[in-house]
Amino acid sequence: MLLIDLARTSAAVAADSARLAKIRHLAELLGRVGPDEAEIAIAYLSGELPQRQIGVGWRSLSDLPEPRQIATATLTQVDALLERIKAQSGAGSQAARRELLGELFGALTRQEQSFLHRLLTGELRQGALNGVMIEAIAMAANVPAAEVRRALTLRGSLPAVGAAALSGGVAELKAFHLEVGRAVAPMLAQSAPSVTAALEKAGAPAAVEWKLDGVRVQAHRSGDRAAVFTRTLDDITAQVPELVEAVLGLPGTDLVLDGEVIALRPDGRPEPFQVTSGRVASRTDVASLRATVPLTVFFFDALRVGGADLLDLPDEERHAALEAAVPAELITPRLVTADAEEAEAFFGDAVRRGHEGVVVKSLRTPYAAGRRGAGWVKVKPRHTLDLVVLAAEWGNGRRRGWLSNLHLGAYDPESGGFVMLGKTFKGLTDELLTWQTEQFLRLADGPTDGYVVTLKPALVVEIAFDGVQRSSRYPGGMALRFARVLRYRPDKRPEEADTVAAVRALMP
DNA sequence: TTCCGACAGTGGGGTCGCAAT
């Protein structure tokens, strides 16, 4: 199959806003692809690469050769070149990658170049990723979507699952099983503004567990071997020896456990997320780092214990299996209750201990991997500040033509100026985007045709955020975490905005 | 007919490792 076939299908998918139409376009193409190219086609059309990452981003893709007129590149040829690019490493590799990219793009037409460029930068923007592709595979292979979804959960790779569905139908899909040592797509949580709201979503009685501000881990043990995976199924076994030892120290020899790894201070309180994140990401000198920034693991779910797959069991039974397999000090603190007041108190206690909040879990839901079902609902406290809009950036995609991304600042009474604390684009409705674009263009303090439009400090906006963290990027040495717009405050003048000192007081 | 679950898109800050400068 030719790359141009995929590029044309992608264009058709992007042109139709209806989900069912997108699915039909994708299924039609999958019906034509041969078995040896099915995985490549499925990967590309759901915005992935079979290689996962190849060390090429937006910067390496600047300055590409002129396109050709005739499309001749096959999927196999493109895949082989991407494989060669990925294989480049060491001194001179950037130039070598650039040369191979030139060779690759020089063999493509304009439409193919555009498709591959967007694919490599992760910006396919055709309105179809995994979710839609699952349905398309089901349609093309004439199998139930639920079977495709189940196999994906267990296998973690849609191209592999899709190719199996296309070649062997339901029978081949049913052959996928949980395999110790191969990561399962992790279950995700919805969020709610309060514990009471979360209890309503999950249904009482429910389990309420601490939400730790660390890194999600899936630990596998088979005999005397252990492996640890992240949320995106990356293998981080070598970076977390404490966790490996903890798992190997358990009595069971056939385990898959879900949990969170976090750096705790000697007094037991959690380090800021930045500390845990840096520790987990470090691959050099892990041995000495574990002495200074030790990691602790807290498990909250069990997917396999003693040779039995638990995915389809309700939470209550999985947790019982967890308690039987793992000592209490390695299990996330948890309260089962139907009482909203009791749950609120548990939440308050977790937050006072420095944790991020809680996750409220239905006792009845199976491990619905890879989907944000109402089975798990997270609750976190929310801070707010009134800040001043210092500048705005023009939006992309569906936000093209709108000033979208806000630069936010706190008031500094000493200088009479404003100190930038970060940016946000979240929480804005189309109506608000239209309104603010109009306002910003009136308040522009300089040219409005660049990427950033600087404003006269005049508008105050109420911002919600999760916390203040240390920053080397911003002049005040601090930045907001997960900032989002709640509403504009036309009743406030910029000098009435919150001050730098008030923000500093929120630093951990 | 209305409601709501699931998806995709639109970007945020921080950290590490590596190659280039």
Add this chain to the structure above:
DNA sequence: ATTGCGACCCCACTATCGGAA
């Protein structure tokens, strides 16, 4: 030694479609 880039850790929120109610 410093800088830029790619990859990945954490992520919130709105619009939209289409099946559920």
